Amino acid sequence: MSVLSWPLTARSLPWRDRLPSLGTALSLLVVGLVLVAAIAPGLLTDRSPTAIDLHSTLLAPSWQHPFGTDDAGRDLLTRVIHGSRQSLAIGLGATALAFLIAAVLGFTAALSGGVVDAVITRVIEVAFAFPALLLGLLVITIRGPSLATEIVAVGIGSAPGYARMVRGQVLAVRQAGFMEAASALGHRRFPIWRRHLFPNAMRPLVAVVTLGIGQSIVWASGLSFLGLGVPPPSPEWGALLDAGRLHITTSWWLEILPGLVIVLVALSVTALGRTLQNRLGGASR
Template sequence: MTTLALPRMRSLPSAGTVLALLVVVFVLVAAVAPGLLTDRSPTAIDLHNTLQPPSWRHPFGTDDAGRDLLTRVIHGSRQSLGIGLGATALAFLIAVLLGFTAALAGGIVDGAITRVIEVAFAFPALLLGLLIIAIRGPSLATAIVAVGIGSAPGYARMVRGQVLAVRQAGFIEAAAALGHSRFAVIRQHLFPNAMRPLVAVLTLGVGQSIVWAAGLSFLGLGVPPPSSEWGALLDAGRLHITTSWWLEILPGLVIVLVALSVTSLGRTLQNRLGGASQ
């Protein structure tokens, strides 16, 4: 007796993945069109309602200038997410230039670039970011550059490992044997196959960059006031942490929730696409 083989169904995403996706979508909407989520101004001062605790009217409470904290968190999504995406893109660009050059050139060039990457990787990223900010001064652009350069060495190691692994694959040798030019082999075969597993790693990097940027702002070295970037909100609220807990706890929880959600989506992509070589 023969049996019919049923087609294999793809596993449905877990509840955690769905929740993480909803959080990320909410943050994207807040960053692109904050007016859809709130009609209040993040800079509107109301001295009659300063340091009000969370309530139905002000779900996140108000700050020392009477500004609605939830509104400031929503409008701050654009800067925080912009730093995360911009820093990750900058780090990836640097990593591709260094990683591909090292893996394809080989020899002395590979050795020199690898030593530079290892030294930079061993140097604490936070201290490197502080050095860049000390030179350029705190600003949104400086935060992106500082976090991006601090993240680049780790990505460069991954890119180099992926290129070396894919370079030895049989289809690369077959494409070269068929007479394809070196540039065509790199563009059509080597680059897409080497970069595909790194998509998930870059997703993880966005959450990490948001946390790093918030840490710099908390130290007063990120985006300067009156910015509503999430780390700047933490920096402004720490002066009232003993009397107005919501100024620190609620923006901090938002940072943690967004970072965890982006990381969860990155892990899901990593499981589906495969990990990257170190």
Template sequence: MSGALLALPRVQVRFRPGLTLSIALVAFFVIAAIAPSLLTTQDPLKINLGDALQAPSAAHIFGTDQSGRDLYARVVYGARESLFIGLAATALSMSIAFVLGVSAALGNKLTDGAINRFIELLFAFPVLLLSLLFVTVFGAGLTTLIVAVGVGTAPGYARMIRGQVLAVKGSGYVEAAGALGHSYPKVIRRHILPNAMRPLVVLVTLGVGQSIVWASGLAFLGLGVAPPSPEWGALLDAGRTYITQAWWLEVMPGLAIVSFALALTAIGRYVQQRLEGGLQR
């Protein structure tokens, strides 16, 4: 019995403090989005002018804003709206990119050329500029913000999806499936799309954090969600007036945005390495 136990392969589990911290941060913000009352008892909308612009302390660990509202509570409650913007914008962006990328890769030369020219035209505008134009034309608001960020980030994803589909399309097992008599739609459905889309799971992870950063940038310019919403970008916009006398109004929401985006990036990179077989247990 002991000999059989000794014969079992040893599985080495490497402790990764960065990855562990990233997962903990993402879990914290997910809890904040789902059940913020578990993380704070403060009302994020309660005004108390007597406590206005108080520095971080034991009573208010993130300080208070110009209306005396607890900033930690506002950051916690703002996670729901910010994460919703990130998820919705990424879903829209990936949907647009999927249609453009797959149509270009699987279509004829004329279709591929036309879609590529359209993608290059969108690439001529930086993401922020394209989003700014969209918000300026259609007006600020939650829906407009989501659509602006989704449309602005779609070209990059479309080019990646096109390249991935073309790579799988030219692989040996796809050619073998065609040689065995499988119809082209069946080859696309069973071989090309599943294998082309699997690595793109990482893009979705990275895209959520990126979308939150872009949306916060637009909100900082006053083109986001209207106050008194505690959405992270709106907090940055509201605090910039007081940046010289209350640094915490910019630093604390900014840390939330940066830490969440970096945590998602770290998790996405780890998943990518695992899919590519670059990590050992």
């Protein structure tokens, strides 16, 4: 066999072709910086996010204050860095809660069938008909604004969409040929589910959950912008937008710069989710 006819496999490809793309590398860099800011903000800034300096109020971005200052003289970049912990906690917590609810409903409906499947499916469809933001507002109205409430609100609002995907994925795997073959060989139902159904159904959904983290951060920021999120003086990103809207006509940086951070982080997490989705072979439903 000649060199030109040698089949190209993942191992035979040059190492450069297996490197992440530029977009993926930049997304990893952004997400890495956010993780550092959330875990150890002191590595990125030595200022306090709540230190008030009335002699430095509403300063435009400069070398000393790259993101400017707010109406209390607090360094905005410092507040964005410290706020990443709460924003990331909301994104991860809300997505985890939503997927937990979705997994229980989706697996129960798909594996039970009959009346149970019909009832759960109708409940999911009714909940899915309501906008996620409306469900979040309902939860916050009942419990009152706080970090935990915001996580619960965004999680419940996101759960119906995930539940539909979980149910569809489980049904697709359950009807696959290898499942029928395992059953025909005499294997019991629960070992088949544990060894074949759950891993194959969950693998493509991991990428979907990753995509949901960025969406949860954006939704939580929207709730905080409406004054229904973490109360001030929290540096959570949506709360920064809510505080800055009073000065949007005179101090543009209070809205634009935190908003760009939210968009950049959401796009980066989404890009990583898409990359993971392509690697795992999952597809959005």
